[in-house]
Amino acid sequence: MSTSSTVYLLLLSGVFYLFGVGPLGAIFLNSLTLTLCAFFFARLAGQFSTRRSLAIEAVSAIIVMAALLQSSVGLMETSIALLLLAIGCSLYKKGDARCFIPLAIAPFVRLEMAGFYLLLFVFGLVARKFKLTAILLWSLLAGAPLALFNLYYFKTLIPNTVIAKKRVYSLDYADSLDQFIEILSISSGTLTFCLGATLLLLVMAILLKQIKIKSIDPLILILFVAPISLFIAYLTQKTFIFQWYAPLIVLPLLFSIYLLAISKESWLVRAALGLLTIPTLFSPTLILMAAVTTDYTWHPDYHEGARVRRYLQVGSNLYQKYPNATLMTSEIGALGFGFKGKVVDGAGLVSPEALKFHPLSIPKERSHGTIGGIPAEFIALIKPEIIVSYPTFIKGFLKSEIIREYQVSSLDIFLADDMARLDRPRLWNNRELLVFKRLSKLDESESN
DSSP states (O other), X not given: OOOSOHHHXXXXXXXXXXXXXXXXXXXXXXXXXXXXXXXXXXXXXXXXXXXXXXXXXXXXXXXXXXXHHHHHHTTOSHHHHHHHHHHHHHHHHHTOGGGHHHHHHGGGTOGGGHHHXXXXXXXXXXXXXXXXXXXXHHHHHHHHHHHHHHHHHTSSSSOHHHHHHHHHOOOOHXXXXXXXXXXXXXXXXXXHHHHHHHHHHHHHHHHHHHSOGGGSOHHHHHHHHHHHHHXXXXXXXXXXXXXXXXXXXXXXXXXXXXXXXXXXXXXXXXXXXXXXXXXXHHTTHXXXXXXXXXXXXXXXXXXXXXXXXXXXXXXXXXXXXXXTXXXXXXXXXXXXXXXXXXXXXXXXXXXXXXXXXXXXXXXXXXXXXXXXXXOXXXXXXXXXXXXXXXXXXXXXXXXXXXXXXOEEEEEESSOHHHHHHOSSOOBTTBOEEEEEEOHHHHHHHHHO
């Protein structure tokens, strides 16, 4: 129950089988899907262009690479979801009902893609572009096996992670909006973000003035409306917007405007196109700076990456010493990768039994609703031999009675190499990583 992406789980299982369990397989998979995503979006642009040219498709590829690079470097599944969207839209444009194969698979990569599927489904019927039987046939052929897999393996159609995040985080509308803006400004730099937002509004104003809505290709309208609808859904549902969510909104929205521009002959529209591509060229600047200079602190996710490296080391060391222990943490990914024994998730993503103790109260157990964590009551219930977490995520536990049963060790928040690279090594206002051990229980488990 540890993933919200069934397809990514299956693909990673395949590459782990081929390459061994480790980051190499995920790196290969994301490199491949990012390249294919750029290729198919470029081909889609070629289908809309009044003057098919290499330059138009090259700019398309640049837009895709710029929008998806950070999430792909972070080894997330976003590029796979958008690759399926690009393939589906290309077939949709050709009037091929098999477009609903990739479109039906996409929600099993990212649930948000269901909105794109539904809009294309409805319009395909209303416009009599496809027969209902054809849509259902190809949709069921692709989606039914994945739905059955979810029911068999996860015992649910809706992944537990979706339910858990909704319960654990307590956000308001402003929090979700602030997160989205912060993601875009951190990824591309505040100045570039402001420039991009201004130019985007300018381009939209020019295009809407020059082009009548009725003359716009319905597929372009769908690619424009769907991400805006998704953004509104994020806000109304008060969603915790992670960095890899942003391209699901930004890329289709940006690309729909690009498609509209290249499908028209007006010089003003062409000028708008030129303006539109400017901020996209700068959006991966920080990542490219990190690669070129080998000063990886340029990377916008450097601190998060340093946290992962620390978790891997701590998890591996603890497993070597206490292989039979139960470890509880607030972030299971890297720790669970290093610690091969039993891992309990205090945030409830893979341990649903924790959810009855969520959401944590504010300010007693956490300082803000965007912070997940480990409830002290859940620790008292499970009584794990080891707890690994940052102080931010165990505020209630640090003040509880159960803490008396544990001995605490304070570790540097990052590995020595990462500590040396940073002037002020801290993450989420934490300067240390805490490891708690129930020594009597650990001694018993080791003697067994």
